[in-house]
Amino acid sequence: MKKFLLIVCLSVFFTASFSQGYKIKGEIKNMQDTTAILAYYFGGKQYATDTTDVVKGKLTFSGDKELEGGIYLVVLPGGKYFELIISEQKFSFTTDKNDLVQSMRFQNSRENTAFYEYLNYITEKQNEVSPLKEKQSNAKSEEEKEKIQQEIAKVDEGVRSYRNIFNNKYPNVFFSKIIRATTDIKIPETPLDSTGKPKENFQFYYYKRHFWDNMDFSDQRMLRTPIFFN
Known part of the structure; x- marks a missing residue:
């Protein structure tokens, strides 16, 4: 009888642990x-898959069936939202309503930790470029515009370099696949034809x-991202 109860208890434990x-x-x-x-994103649109109450800032999304992998959105009132990579099925996060991206921290999600490392870097670079573009639009001479364009190009080059660093x-992680998928194809120098012309x-x-x-294309998670429609 004791052995039977032990087997039942172990069965319940493992079922709960690996459910x-x-x-x-x-x-x-x-x-x-x-x-x-x-x-989640699909076919150029977004579809709701779960809702939950936020009480004293805390919330939980849960379900008996695993979510299909991809990029998901947590949509809040007032048009606010933030994105999550769904690959791991059980993880937690903390953030601040007033700064959703930079305040974001994760537990048990290597995918999202990497994702937000990238988002924070890109946000920082966007904040550098925005005033430069505004300054460029108000520039009075072509020489000044060209000088500012060189500064913008330098930031862009830094972003391209960072994408390679991130991939390495x-x-x-899934977001590295997205970066690779959205990286421009390098076109080699145009060869010459039989007449010696390009x-x-x-x-x-x-x-x-x-x-x-x-x-x-072998990764089904790509279907639930916005990259095909950006």
């Missing part, structure tokens, strides 16, 4: 009591043939 489903717990500081929606640092339309046809080279 299917998802559970995403969060805390949003400075958030009033409200309702939050968990949605996190080669196996081949006509070479760059166009090369770009067309290699457009999808960096896309991993």
Whole structure:
């Protein structure tokens, strides 16, 4: 009898420990009591898959069936939202309503920790470029505009370099696949034809043939991202 009870207890324990489903717990500081929606991208649109109450800033999305992987959105009142990578099915986060991206921290989610490391870097660079573009639009001479454009190009080059660094640092996270998929194809120098002239339309046809080279079509998570429609 004791052995039977032990087997039953162990069975319940392992079933609970390795059960299917998802559970995403969060805390949003400075958030009033409200309702939050968990949605995903698909076919150029967003679809709600779960809703939950936010009480004293705390919320939990959960279900018995695992979520399909991809990029999801947590939608809040007033048009506010933030994105999550769904790959791990059970993790938690904390953030602040007044600064959703920079305040974001995760537990048990390497995917989202890497994702928000990237988002914070891009936000920082966007904050650098925005005043430069405004300054450029108000510049009175072409010389001044060109000088500012060089500053913008320098920031852009830094972003391209960072994308490579990110890919090398996190080669196996899902967002690295997205970065690779959205990286421009490098077009080689136009070869010469039999007459010694550059081949006509070479760059166009090369770009067309290699457009999808960096896309991993074997990963179903790509379907639930906005990259096909941006």
